[in-house]
Amino acid sequence: MLRVDDETWAAYGEACEAKGISRAADMRMHIKREIAAHRRRQRENA
Numbered sequence: 001m002l003r004v005d006d007e008t009w010a011a012y013g014e015a016c017e018a019k020g021i022s023r024a025a026d027m028r029m030h031i032k033r034e035i036a037a038h039r040r041r042q043r044e045n046a
Contacts, residue, residue: 002027 004012009023016023 013023016026019026021029
């Protein structure tokens with residue numbers, strides 16, 4: 001569960017709508033990018 005204040009959530013919704021994507025899809029993409037970056041860093045430091 002993720003808690004975000006109403007003002008931030010609404011502004012995020014507007015930003016995502018402008019990109020033509022849902023907030024959920026945007027969050028999933030962000031999470032996947034973070035995981036990929038983390039895995040790259042792990043390989044570089046191995």
